[in-house]
Each structure stands twice: as structure tokens, then as C-alpha cells.
Amino acid sequence: MAEILQYVHKDAFLHRLHPFTKIAFILVVSVMCLISTNLAFLVLMVLAMMVFAAYGELLTESLQQLKLIIIMSIIFILITVITMPNGDILGYLVPQGIPWIGGLVPITTGGLMIGFVLTLRFIVLIFAFQLFLISTQPRDLVHTLDRAGLPIDYTLMFIIALRFIPTLQIEGQRIHEAQLARGFNPGEGFIGKIRSVAPIVIPLVSNALLRSNVIGLTIDMRGYRTGKKTHVRERTFARRDYAVMAVLVVALCGFVPLMLAQVI
Amino acid sequence: MFGDLQRSRIIAYSAAFIGLIALGSWISLPIGNIPFTLQTLFVLLAGIVMHRYGAIPVLLYVILGILGLPLFHNGMAGIGVLLGPTGGYLIGFIFAGLIAGLAYEHTSRIMRISGLVFATFVIYLFGLAWLMYSLNLGFVAAVITGVIPFIPGCAIKVAVAYVIGERLP
Numbered sequence: 001m002a003e004i005l006q007y008v009h010k011d012a013f014l015h016r017l018h019p020f021t022k023i024a025f026i027l028v029v030s031v032m033c034l035i036s037t038n039l040a041f042l043v044l045m046v047l048a049m050m051v052f053a054a055y056g057e058l059l060t061e062s063l064q065q066l067k068l069i070i071i072m073s074i075i076f077i078l079i080t081v082i083t084m085p086n087g088d089i090l091g092y093l094v095p096q097g098i099p100w101i102g103g104l105v106p107i108t109t110g111g112l113m114i115g116f117v118l119t120l121r122f123i124v125l126i127f128a129f130q131l132f133l134i135s136t137q138p139r140d141l142v143h144t145l146d147r148a149g150l151p152i153d154y155t156l157m158f159i160i161a162l163r164f165i166p167t168l169q170i171e172g173q174r175i176h177e178a179q180l181a182r183g184f185n186p187g188e189g190f191i192g193k194i195r196s197v198a199p200i201v202i203p204l205v206s207n208a209l210l211r212s213n214v215i216g217l218t219i220d221m222r223g224y225r226t227g228k229k230t231h232v233r234e235r236t237f238a239r240r241d242y243a244v245m246a247v248l249v250v251a252l253c254g255f256v257p258l259m260l261a262q263v264i
Numbered sequence: 265m266f267g268d269l270q271r272s273r274i275i276a277y278s279a280a281f282i283g284l285i286a287l288g289s290w291i292s293l294p295i296g297n298i299p300f301t302l303q304t305l306f307v308l309l310a311g312i313v314m315h316r317y318g319a320i321p322v323l324l325y326v327i328l329g330i331l332g333l334p335l336f337h338n339g340m341a342g343i344g345v346l347l348g349p350t351g352g353y354l355i356g357f358i359f360a361g362l363i364a365g366l367a368y369e370h371t372s373r374i375m376r377i378s379g380l381v382f383a384t385f386v387i388y389l390f391g392l393a394w395l396m397y398s399l400n401l402g403f404v405a406a407v408i409t410g411v412i413p414f415i416p417g418c419a420i421k422v423a424v425a426y427v428i429g430e431r432l433p
Contacts, residue, residue, distance in 0.1 A: 068334075126334070129333065153271070153274075153275055154324070156275050156279075157275050157278045157279050157282070157320075157321075157324055158279075158324070158328065159279075160275070160276065160279030160280075161278070161279040161280075161282035161283050161286075161321075161324070161328070162333075163279075164279050164280055164282070164283030165282075165283045165286050165287065167283075168280075168283045168284060168287050169287055169290075172287060197302070197305075197424060198424055198427070198428070201302075201305065201424070201428060202428055202431060204284070205284065205309060205313075205428060205432065206431075206432060208280040208283070208284060209277070209280065209313065209432065211280070212273070212276035212277050212279065212280040213273065213276070215276040215279070216269065216272040216273035216274075216275065216276035216277070217269070217272070219272040219275060219276065220268075220269050220272040224272065
């Protein structure tokens with residue numbers, strides 16, 4: 001299983017940007033796509049994200065999420081079609097030929113529209129966050145969040161948790177396989193699923209606790225709260241950061257009048 | 265020693281439990297329209313291991329999910345999940361972590377088990393209240409969709425949490 005949301009080392013445009021610039025980028029993008037309900041605009045945003053990813057040489061990494069995105073999109077659209085019928089009826093989810101339940105769930109333009117808007121929003125947000133996380137070194141992230149005034153404890157928790165998730169995922173898989181290799185047979189179906197919980201969760205949790213004990217000691221030994229902090233690498237704003245900021249400002253300036261005119 | 269080992273340990277444990285809760289939420293068996301996940305198990309375990317600080321990882325988990333990381337059930341994220349019908353359970357988790365943690369500061373077995381049961385009860389209290397409010401359901405209908413199907417699963421989860429809690433160092 002591929003590790004999601006982990007740093008990928010490269011030396012491309014996005015990697016060279018200052019983390020502050022990238023945070024500003026995420027903020028602007030999320031605000032825009034949360035406000036907008038215009039389909040064309042959201043499609044444009046998705047395309048812009050792809051162009052950004054391609055320019056930063058991260059397109060293949062971004063597209064690894066495609067499977068998740070497609071499944072989520074189908075779920076979103078189905079949910080909105082079922083729960084928010086609104087507007088003209090295009091057809092029925094259950095064909096009318098079937099007796100009793102025929103013509104039960106109407107597919108409406110309003111429901112479809114909301115479904116598409118939610119899906120596109122979700123895609124844009126996932127893309128933006130992913131581009132940020134896979135192009136920023138964890139230590140730069142800590143440094144930036146620290147500079148932004150977040151308490152260092154919480155920043156550390158955030159970063160370590162991000163690192164922990166894929167490790168735990170792989171470890172869970174491995175423990176499951178190890179138990180199977182020992183001849184553990186949880187049985188079929190729902191009951192089997194429940195019975196397979198304990199033999200996997202116990203080793204998983206104790207391993208995770210053991211590992212976090214080591215991490216806790218390491219954090220302490222490195223003196224994370226001695227009061228004096230210096231960083232190995234100080235990042236400075238370069239010309240490309242100003243350029244990206246300028247683009248963001250222009251985009252915002254273009255967005256506000258359109259929003260006020262209710263076009264978007 | 266530089267600082268406070270206790271504190272660094274809380275940081276590392278919180279991170280581990282955020283990861284575990286996220287992992288538990290991806291294993292999801294939907295019953296009706298409410299997903300049945302292992303989240304509660306790990307929330308209770310956070311309380312069991314970290315005592316009163318058990319609320320920290322759960323709170324951070326909810327915040328990270330709101331910020332847009334795909335940590336909620338089925339890889340969902342964002343404020344929309346919190347405002348959706350199942351959001352109440354997520355808020356309930358925070359208090360459940362706290363209650364289970366406070367109960368585990370006592371050593372008596374009765375206190376611990378009743379703490380776990382009460383924590384689960386609080387999750388349902390919040391979940392039920394929000395379910396009734398957001399879907400405009402009556403009390404009985406909300407109990408039928410939001411509580412009854414999960415009681416067996418939850419009893420198992422509480423039992424598993426207690427057994428695991430006894431076996432952890």
C-alpha cells in the first residue's frame with residue numbers, strides 16, 4: 001500500500017517555495033472553492049491544481065489518489081441525489097419497469113448539481129493539501145508552524161501523527177498477515193471480522209506505545225523546550241515566493257468582484 | 265535531563281493515538297447510514313493509556329479532520345462531516361476520551377469498567393442529540409437508527425478495550 005501524504009524528495013518548483021507561501025496558497029484556494037458554487041469555476045480550479053502539480057513535477061504522486069477520489073465522488077453524488085431532490089427530474093435510480101419499488105429514487109438536476117459541486121470542492125481541497133504536504137519537508141513544516149506562533153507541543157504532535165499514520169497502516173497489515181501465517185482463522189462474515197479485532201489490535205497498540213516511548217525519550221533528550229531554539233536551515237523569501245504571492249493577490253482581486261456580482 | 269519527560273511522552277502518545285484513531289476510522293462497516301468503526305475502541309484506549317490527557321489526541325484528531333486531512337470514516341474530511349448527521353458522535357469522542365481517562369486514574373476494577381461504559385454512553389448522548397437535531401428525527405426514530413444497531417458492537421468494543429487495557433504495560 002502506498003504511503004499517503006508523505007514527503008517526496010525532489011528539487012522542483014514547489015519544493016523550493018517558502019512554506020509560508022504554500023500555506024497562503026492553500027488558504028486562498030480553500031476559501032475560493034468553499035465560497036464558489038459555479039461548476040465551470042470549480043473545474044477550472046481542478047485544472048489549475050493539475051497544472052501546478054505538473055509544474056512542480058508531482059503529477060504522478062498526486063494522481064495516486066485518483067482511486068480514492070473516484071470512490072468518494074460516486075458516494076458524494078449518490079448521497080446528494082438521494083437526500084436533496086430538487087429541480088427537474090431526469091430519470092430514476094431504480095428503473096420504472098421494476099414492480100413495487102420502480103421509480104423510487106428520482107435523479108434531479110438540483111441534486112446532481114450539488115453533488116458535482118461538493119465533489120469538485122473535495123477534489124480541489126485534497127489536491128491542494130496533498131501538494132503542500134508532499135512538497136514540504138517535515139522540519140520546515142515544524143519551523144514554519146512554530147514561527148506562526150503555534151505552541152510547539154501541538155506542532156510536534158501534528159507532525160509525528162502524520163508520520164505515524166502510514167507506519168501503523170503497514171504494521172496492521174503485517175500483523176494481520178503474521179497471524180494468518182500462524183494459522184489464525186477468524187472465520188467468515190461479520191462475526192469473523194469482530195473476532196479478528198483483538199489479535200491484531202493488541203500487538204498494534206503495544207508496538208505503537210513502545211515506539212512512542214522511544215520517541216518521547218528522544219524528544220526530551222534533544223531538549224525541545226530548553227527555551228533556546230536555533231534552526232539548521234533558515235528559509236528566506238526568494239523572488240519566486242513574491243511571484244506566487246502576487247499571483248494569489250491578483251486571483252483574489254479578480255475573485256471578489258465576481259463573487260459580489262454573484263457570477264461565481 | 266532537559267525538561268519534562270512526562271510532557272514529551274504525552275506528545276508522542278498523542279501522536280500515536282491520532283494515528284490509531286485514524287486507522288480505526290478507515291475500517292468501516294456501514295450499518296444503515298451510520299458507519300460502525302473501530303474509532304470508539306481507540307478513543308477508549310487513548311483514555312486508558314493516557315489517563316486524563318486522553319482527550320488531547322481525540323481533540324486534535326477532530327481538529328485535523330476539520331482542517332481537511334482525510335482522517336474521518338471512509339477517508340472523509342472537512343467541516344461538512346462535523347455538521348453532517350454523524351458529527352455529534354465526533355464531539356462525543358472528545359468527552360469519552362476524557363471520561364475514560366479520569367476513570368482509569370482509579371485502580372478499582374468497578375470504577376474502570378463503569379467509566380468505560382459511561383464514556384460510551386456519552387458518545388451516544390451527543391450523537392443522538394445531534395442526529396435528532398440535524399435530521400429532524402423524533403426521539404424514538406433517532407434511537408432506532410442511531411443507537412440500537414450499535415449496542416452489540418459497542419458492548420464488544422468496551423469489553424475488548426478493557427481486556428486490552430489490562431494487558432498493556
